[in-house]
Amino acid sequence: ATYLVKDLFDAPDDWERAFDFVLESYTLQVLPQSERYEAIRTIADFVKPDGRLLVICRGREATEPEGDLPWPLTKETLLRFEDEGLELVEFEDYYDNETPPVRRFRAEFERP
Template identity: 45%
Template sequence: MPEKPPHPDVFDEDFARRRDAARKRLDAIDPARQHGGALADPKRREWFEAVYALADDDAAGVPWGNLAAHPLLQDWLARDRGLSGASALDVGCGLGDNAAALAGWGAKVTAFDFVPRAVEWARCRFADKGVTFVAADLFAAPADWREAFDFVHETYTLQALPSELLPAARQALADFVKPGGRLLVISRARDEAQKIDGPPWPLARRDVEAIANCGLVVEQLEDVLAPSTAVRHWRALFRKRHGAGA
């Protein structure tokens, strides 16, 4: 990985053109879009690795690489302002923008992705932010991360997984949170009966509320349609019960 990506971090018309072309190429090789393909690789690991390899250090080639923190995270951080000095974990960090935003509000951030190339890229982009970027798997995370973080954030990780993996993924997220700590989840939303031709697979309300079954309580569940996001989202905040992980 070079010290700086060869393409500048600019989201313009040419960036959008490259992004559209990349999405078409990636959809064509996504096993979840092929009959029976998701069964062979339910975590879609090979596909995610291919995303970053084929991007060739161009952020436009990463469909979620928008060169800025998610607007619903930015909005929440601006209103919460409770992360100074807190230990925070960013799940599925991608190119690192969300992790950098958490660090910008004073959190001590660990961020991970299961694609090493993504981690290297994020580390390169935000070398001056004090974020610890690590290659790790949500379903086999380091043992010392259990109940280690005051704040855990995930955007778009759950919606990238088939429904069969959601229970284990929800539990993994909850296991990272200290008793009394918080979990923030941001996802695209759908109605219960709405048919989805994914991926991604937007979450129904029950998918989000089920996170509370992992020793958490819902503090806030917002059904958001904001101009900055164009499509409907959930933004959900949970707090871990004391003694829940015993």
């Protein structure tokens, strides 16, 4: 495996649809809502055909307040990846083992 780190909003052009696997872990939830959907578009564009995206984040219901940083995401926010051409393969809604337990989402997407 090769791990690459770049500025999400200044990614190299040759990263477009270039990766078999992309991990988005706890980045979206620290971005203000005004930047979040651009980030979703950019991340989705990294996934090549037949590639996978795994998103891990804190979770909340759409009816719950966003609260303080890190802002938990809603399932509806994660489903924005479908608007960018990815298909939801699996979605997990669970509580971790922290004290107190924290709600988390794990979502796997694939580009057909």
